[in-house]
Amino acid sequence: MKILMVGSGGREHALAWKMAQSDAVTQVLVAPGNGGTAVEAKVRNVPIAANEVESLLNLATEESIDLTVIGPEAPLAAGIVDRFQQNSLKCFGPTAAAAELESSKAFAKDFLTRHRIPTAVWTVVETVEAGLGFIDSHHFPLVLKADGLAAGKGVVIVHDRAGAEHTLRDMLSGQAFGQAGSRVVIEEFLEGEEASFIALVDGETVVPLATSQDHKQRDDGDRGPNTGGMGACSPAPVVTPELEHRILEQIMQATATGMLADGRHFTGFLYAGLMMTTVGPKVLEFNVRMGDPETQPVMMRLKSDLARVLLDTVEGRLDQVVLDWDQRAALGVVMAAGGYPDRYDKGNRIDGLERELPDHIKVFHAGTDYSDGQWTTTGGRVLCVTALGDNIHTAQTEAYRHVPDIEFQNAYFRKDIGHRALKHETN
Ligand code: AMP
Ligand code: GLY
Numbered sequence: 237m238k239i240l241m242v243g244s245g246g247r248e249h250a251l252a253w254k255m256a257q258s259d260a261v262t263q264v265l266v267a268p269g270n271g272g273t274a275v276e277a278k279v280r281n282v283p284i285a286a287n288e289v290e291s292l293l294n295l296a297t298e299e300s301i302d303l304t305v306i307g308p309e310a311p312l313a314a315g316i317v318d319r320f321q322q323n324s325l326k327c328f329g330p331t332a333a334a335a336e337l338e339s340s341k342a343f344a345k346d347f348l349t350r351h352r353i354p355t356a357v358w359t360v361v362e363t364v365e366a367g368l369g370f371i372d373s374h375h376f377p378l379v380l381k382a383d384g385l386a387a388g389k390g391v392v393i394v395h396d397r398a399g400a401e402h403t404l405r406d407m408l409s410g411q412a413f414g415q416a417g418s419r420v421v422i423e424e425f426l427e428g429e430e431a432s433f434i435a436l437v438d439g440e441t442v443v444p445l446a447t448s449q450d451h452k453q454r455d456d457g458d459r460g461p462n463t464g465g466m467g468a469c470s471p472a473p474v475v476t477p478e479l480e481h482r483i484l485e486q487i488m489q490a491t492a493t494g495m496l497a498d499g500r501h502f503t504g505f506l507y508a509g510l511m512m513t514t515v516g517p518k519v520l521e522f523n524v525r526m527g528d529p530e531t532q533p534v535m536m537r538l539k540s541d542l543a544r545v546l547l548d549t550v551e552g553r554l555d556q557v558v559l560d561w562d563q564r565a566a567l568g569v570v571m572a573a574g575g576y577p578d579r580y581d582k583g584n585r586i587d588g589l590e591r592e593l594p595d596h597i598k599v600f601h602a603g604t605d606y607s608d609g610q611w612t613t614t615g616g617r618v619l620c621v622t623a624l625g626d627n628i629h630t631a632q633t634e635a636y637r638h639v640p641d642i643e644f645q646n647a648y649f650r651k652d653i654g655h656r657a658l659k660h661e662t663n
Contacts, residue, residue, distance in 0.1 A: 239264045239543060240296050241273075242286050242316070243307025246570075246602035246620045247528035250535040251305060251542070252279050253600070258543040265299060267292060271611045272601025289316045296325050303328060303547050309525050312504075313339035313385060328546045329504040330524045334495060337502070337522040341390075341421045342383045344522050351494035353487055354518040356511075358423035367404045370422050371397065382407050383419035391462070393425060426511040426518055429656055431472040432530050433517075434507045435488045436545065439496060441554035442488045442506075446537050446561050447472040447480065448530040449657055454577065456652045463577045464617055467653030469567040469628055470533040473660035474512050483510065483517050491522070503549060532600045532622045533566035533631075564596075567631035568622035569639055569653050573603070574646030576616035581646060586611040586618070588642040596624040597638050613644055628657045 237260045241252045249272040252264045256278040266273040269281035284291045286308055296304050304320060306312055306329035313335045320327035329335075336343040348355040357374075360383070361367040371378060380403050382390030390413050394400040406412045407420045432450055436443045449472035454460035475483065487508055495502040507523035507530075526534075535542070539560040548557050573580035586604065589611050593599070600622060603615020621639050625631030632654045639649060 237261050237302045237543060237547070238300060240292070240299070240301040240304040241266045241269075241307065242292060242304065242311060244268050244270050244286065245307065245528050246600045246617065247526050247531040248307040249273050249276070249600045249602070250531045251307065251526065252276065253598070254535045254538060255305070255543040255546075258541045260541065261543045265295070265301070267295065270601045270614070271604030271606035272599070274606040286311050287314065289314060289319055292316065293319055293323060293325070296320065297323070302326065303543070303550065305329070305546055307525065309335065309338050309385060309523065312524055326547070326550050328550050330502050331500075334500045334502040334504075335524045336500070337491075337495070337506075338524040339385050340383055341381050341521070342419055345421055345423070347494060347498070348519055351490055353490050353494070354516060356423040356426050356518060356520070358421055360419055360421050362408070362419050364401065364404055364408060367408075367420060367422055368401060371400050374424060376400075377425040379423050379425050380404060380407060381421040381423070382413040383421060384413070384415060386413045426513055426520065428511045428513040429474045430520070431475050431510050431512060432468075432507060432527050433475065433483050433488065433510055434505055434526060434530065434534070435484075436549050436554060436557070437488075437492045437502050437504065437506045438549045438552050438554035439501045439503055440492065442484065442492050443554055443557055443559060444480070444484055444488065445559070446470045446534055447475040448527065448534050449474070450527060450530055451650060451653055454650075456650055461577055463572075465527070465529045465570065466572065466650045467567070467569045467620070468527070468529040468533050469565065469631065469654045469657050470530070470537055471565060471657075473628070473657050479512070479517060483508070487517065487519060528602075529568050529570055529620050532568040532620045536566040536598060536622050536624055537562040537564065562624065564624045564626055565628045565631045566622060566624050567628060567635050567654050568600070568620040569635045569649050570602075570617050571619040571621065571639065571642060571647050571649045572617050573613055573615070574648045576648065580616055582614050584613045584645040586613060586642065586644040591641060593638070597634060598622050599638075599642065618644065618647070628654050628661050632658070
């Protein structure tokens with residue numbers, strides 16, 4: 237089996253690495269890939285960007301690709317799966333219509349309400365006046381979300397009327413998020429601990445992956461600006477077996493069934509960002525792809541043959557799939573370029589990556605490039621140092637033990653990845 241993996245982040249490195257381990261896989265092409273996929277066994281980078289749908293289609297045809305796997309949301313929202321299907325090519329991920337669960341927050345909220353899936357009380361507005369009407373009849377804090385894709389930056393928590401009005405005007409004027417902000421979802425602020433719940437869906441059948449937890453704020457103690465994710469661990473102990481069962485039935489299965497009823501058959505990774513409130517789990521957002529960096533610890537724990545499982549999903553055989561997990565915990569620490577998520581340097585040389593690593597440690601690349609035997613930084617999130625351990629505490633110790641071995645100018649990382657999970661472990 238020959239695979240094409242689309243994307244260039246840590247998520248794509250982890251997925252490509254895992255699929256390359258399959259005996260059934262001869263080669264994994266990654267478009268465009270990064271400095272990690274450049275040197276991975278059985279993996280080859282192809283310089284085509286993730287949003288170049290027609291070029292990817294040609295590549296898949298020319299290279300006789302058996303299965304294409306889409307990493308990021310943008311090509312999914314642009315209809316890459318629809319285009320591949322029209323050409324009778326197998327492509328893992330939702331169609332553009334199904335990807336609206338992520339690409340339109342207004343669609344997702346309306347869907348959740350219609351199918352009675354728990355989520356925060358909300359409205360969607362297109363004018364400042366309408367927005368203020370909702371704001372004046374609800375308590376602060378409130379959450380304002382640009383409707384469209386805003387690369388994880390379209391969510392603002394507001395604490396007073398002046399701030400709410402300012403943010404609302406900014407979003408609706410198109411200055412903050414362009415077209416993505418022409419409609420704004422306003423919703424109540426939910427209190428609790430967040431967790432990521434990701435499942436494979438083939439239309440009808442839902443198979444959960446191991447639970448995980450991201451760390452979205454840049455700084456220790458969950459402070460500072462929101463980022464793409466500064467580290468993750470798996471499992472997320474806040475999701476007890478009882479809650480896991482409830483989430484699977486009332487949120488994940490209900491979503492797959494609701495999408496079928498709406499004529500938007502969902503295939504792919506379905507990711508629910510959840511808030512564990514005192515009255516139970518509620519959906520904060522949907523993503524229609526794997527999380528980054530959640531993928532990195534989750535793939536460290538997956539023992540099943542990922543390439544076969546994804547092919548089974550595309551071919552509608554998920555009802556026959558049972559996933560096998562390493563019972564150990566895994567934890568990944570993102571090493572970022574200082575200044576991220578704002579301004580940061582690129583092109584800095586990275587040292588320490590050539591070292592042999594024990595089996596329970598893996599360094600996944602994100603914003604890196606490899607040429608002439610040297611790695612350099614090319615992005616804000618540079619690497620994700622991931623470790624397995626008997627519990628979260630050990631996985632954390634092991635990951636942090638390895639971080640100082642890797643050096644680049646202005647490297648920045650959080651020192652407390654796993655802190656929420658650890659509280660459950662010691663209690
Ligand atoms: P989203 O892109 O919708 O996941 O929002 C990004 C982050 O904002 C989430 O991971 C939460 O930390 C926070 N957030 C979003 N919606 C809410 C909400 N209704 N209540 C509290 N926090 C929220
Ligand atoms: N880790 C959050 C995301 O991938 O959206």
